[in-house]
Amino acid sequence: MTTTVENLPKRTAFFVSDGTAITAETLGHSLLTQFERLPFAQHSLRFIDSVERAEEARQQIDETAQFDGTRPIVFSTLVKPELRRIVARSASLFLDFFGTNIQVLEEELACPASSTTGRSHGLTDVNQYSSRIEAVDFTLHHDDGTTTRNLDEADIILVGVSRTGKTPTCLYLSLHYGVRAANFPLTEDDLETPRIPVSLKTYRQKLFGVTTLPTRLQQIRQARLPDSRYASFAQCDFEIRQAELLFRRMGITCQSTAMKSIEEIAASIVDQSGLERIERRQHPRAHV
Amino acid sequence: MTTTVENLPKRTAFFVSDGTAITAETLGHSLLTQFERLPFAQHSLRFIDSVERAEEARQQIDETAQFDGTRPIVFSTLVKPELRRIVARSASLFLDFFGTNIQVLEEELACPASSTTGRSHGLTDVNQYSSRIEAVDFTLHHDDGTTTRNLDEADIILVGVSRTGKTPTCLYLSLHYGVRAANFPLTEDDLETPRIPVSLKTYRQKLFGVTTLPTRLQQIRQARLPDSRYASFAQCDFEIRQAELLFRRMGITCQSTAMKSIEEIAASIVDQSGLERIERRQHPRAHV
Numbered sequence: 001m002t003t004t005v006e007n008l009p010k011r012t013a014f015f016v017s018d019g020t021a022i023t024a025e026t027l028g029h030s031l032l033t034q035f036e037r038l039p040f041a042q043h044s045l046r047f048i049d050s051v052e053r054a055e056e057a058r059q060q061i062d063e064t065a066q067f068d069g070t071r072p073i074v075f076s077t078l079v080k081p082e083l084r085r086i087v088a089r090s091a092s093l094f095l096d097f098f099g100t101n102i103q104v105l106e107e108e109l110a111c112p113a114s115s116t117t118g119r120s121h122g123l124t125d126v127n128q129y130s131s132r133i134e135a136v137d138f139t140l141h142h143d144d145g146t147t148t149r150n151l152d153e154a155d156i157i158l159v160g161v162s163r164t165g166k167t168p169t170c171l172y173l174s175l176h177y178g179v180r181a182a183n184f185p186l187t188e189d190d191l192e193t194p195r196i197p198v199s200l201k202t203y204r205q206k207l208f209g210v211t212t213l214p215t216r217l218q219q220i221r222q223a224r225l226p227d228s229r230y231a232s233f234a235q236c237d238f239e240i241r242q243a244e245l246l247f248r249r250m251g252i253t254c255q256s257t258a259m260k261s262i263e264e265i266a267a268s269i270v271d272q273s274g275l276e277r278i279e280r281r282q283h284p285r286a287h288v
Numbered sequence: 289m290t291t292t293v294e295n296l297p298k299r300t301a302f303f304v305s306d307g308t309a310i311t312a313e314t315l316g317h318s319l320l321t322q323f324e325r326l327p328f329a330q331h332s333l334r335f336i337d338s339v340e341r342a343e344e345a346r347q348q349i350d351e352t353a354q355f356d357g358t359r360p361i362v363f364s365t366l367v368k369p370e371l372r373r374i375v376a377r378s379a380s381l382f383l384d385f386f387g388t389n390i391q392v393l394e395e396e397l398a399c400p401a402s403s404t405t406g407r408s409h410g411l412t413d414v415n416q417y418s419s420r421i422e423a424v425d426f427t428l429h430h431d432d433g434t435t436t437r438n439l440d441e442a443d444i445i446l447v448g449v450s451r452t453g454k455t456p457t458c459l460y461l462s463l464h465y466g467v468r469a470a471n472f473p474l475t476e477d478d479l480e481t482p483r484i485p486v487s488l489k490t491y492r493q494k495l496f497g498v499t500t501l502p503t504r505l506q507q508i509r510q511a512r513l514p515d516s517r518y519a520s521f522a523q524c525d526f527e528i529r530q531a532e533l534l535f536r537r538m539g540i541t542c543q544s545t546a547m548k549s550i551e552e553i554a555a556s557i558v559d560q561s562g563l564e565r566i567e568r569r570q571h572p573r574a575h576v
Contacts, residue, residue: 011397019552019555020551020552020554020555020556021555022314022464022551022555023314023315023318026310026311026314026315027311027314027315027365027385027389030311030365030386031386031389031390031393034367034390034393034401034402035393035397035399035401035402036402037399038397038399044559046555046556046559047555047556047559073393073396077315077318079322093392093393093396095389095392095393097315097385097389098318098319101315101319101383101385102319102322104381104383105319105322105323105361105381105383108361108381109299109323109326111323111325111326113322113323114322114323114324129549130508132456133453133456136455136456136459137455140431140455143428165421167424167428168420168421168424168463171424171459171463172463175456175459175460175463175550176310220418261417262463263308263310264307264308266308267307267308267309267310267334267335268308268334268335271332271334271335
């Protein structure tokens with residue numbers, strides 16, 4: 001008999017944090033995806049910032065251990081040693097992302113850690129916060145080529161046919177990286193030849209292409225405008241082929257949302273554009 | 289003589305990853321914020337997915353060590369043991385977020401890790417990806433109360449006066465958590481009494497308030513519409529006071545973007561609304 005998912009004991013993972021739990025979730029998910037055959041229930045215990053909250057967390061973990069019949073996995077970014085100790089006493093495998101590393105860093109840097117809670121996703125720098133909000137505003141006002149004014153203020157311009165994922169990628173770039181990302185859709189006129197829109201010609205260095213698979217595009221457009229010419233396979237296939245031809249001719253890097261996540265495309269654009277080096281010098285970000 | 293920032297040796301931190309480096313950056317930043325007095329140069333080495341790229345990374349780290357005269361700190365989420373070994377040989381303090389924890393998990397779960405690269409921010413689940421994109425679309429189409437149709441499809445509705453940070457918070461909720469977040473601005477008519485807009489009355493359970501400090505609001509509005517009544521301190525102060533009074537009267541939870549980051553407000557709303565439990569059951573997310 002082979003081991004199937006049904007035979008496996010149920011497991012629960014907890015992401016425990018003094019703050020948003022974003023850091024604990026991020027690394028915890030990352031580790032759990034290496035065991036994707038196993039069924040995990042997942043819970044975030046956020047804002048665990050007092051002895052009482054820590055005791056409650058410990059109790060919830062203990063009850064889950066009893067209910068599951070297996071010990072939960074706890075991914076912790078608790079900063080304060082006294083809170084960490086309480087949750088570590090739970091009936092769990094306690095993976096401490098913070099304590100272990102902070103000790104090593106304290107020794108290396110010959111400097112004590114500040115042990116302040118919630119710094120990483122908190123409001124650390126007003127200017128940096130504002131510049132991120134401004135980037136989001138910029139992106140929203142330059143969505144779907146509604147305005148070509150101020151494109152010289154854009155850090156990058158995403159180009160592609162309608163519904164390839166330009167907008168969410170731009171928003172991720174602005175929210176996560178504070179990058180001013182504009183979005184420029186290729187129209188049928190651009191695709192016929194194909195040629196680069198005149199208004200974009202001066203911005204060659206900032207242009208990044210986004211594409212997808214014709215079948216995926218058709219699905220997405222079909223949900224939006226059922227049985228239209230816009231959603232027909234022939235039209236989707238034509239637009240994708242012409243856009244990719246245009247990108248190749250113009251030497252514009254192009255990535256596919258059918259193959260990569262928004263995060264991957266955004267990280268890759270930041271990497272290629274060298275933007276980050278400039279951004280970090282001007283206003284190092286701590287919100288990530 | 290006291291130790292000042294100028295006396296301290298320069299240090300460089302590297303975030304090294306097979307994929308986007310988002311995980312390494314997130315935890316690395318989180319740890320570094322505990323030593324915020326120290327000046328760190330920061331570099332992400334992304335998509336280190338081959339022996340050649342790993343050797344290049346090692347070389348870059350070694351050169352930096354020579355240049356700085358101190359050994360760099362490397363925060364690594366490299367998944368493949370052979371790539372990890374190469375970068376670990378650099379002249380650095382190598383903090384391995386992956387290897388150590390994965391070994392402990394393999395033992396606990398009695399299951400080998402899949403050692404597949406780039407799972408955490410990659411394109412793991414098409415349905416989940418689509419539902420996140422749909423959430424972003426929903427949010428964009430319900431921004432600034434431009435449409436009150438389909439508000440019953442919203443998971444949450446953010447309420448507040450103009451320019452308090454509702455839009456970026458909604459976008460973060462949809463991009464990061466896949467939550468359908470709508471945005472509803474309070475108008476002067478609503479604020480005069482103050483009263484809850486009629487069209488929102490049926491959605492009491494989904495309403496969350498956003499506020500800020502009058503001085504902050506004035507700054508932001510001033511940048512947008514200089515010397516207008518809209519940007520005057522008296523107007524900002526009046527709107528904020530009335531909105532907060534309304535939230536108290538109606539028992540609507542309210543958070544301030546002057547005190548908290550977008551991430552903190554979004555995480556807190558997800559926590560309070562209990563949305564995540566539903567979301568995770570329906571389509572567990574792995575993109576975080």
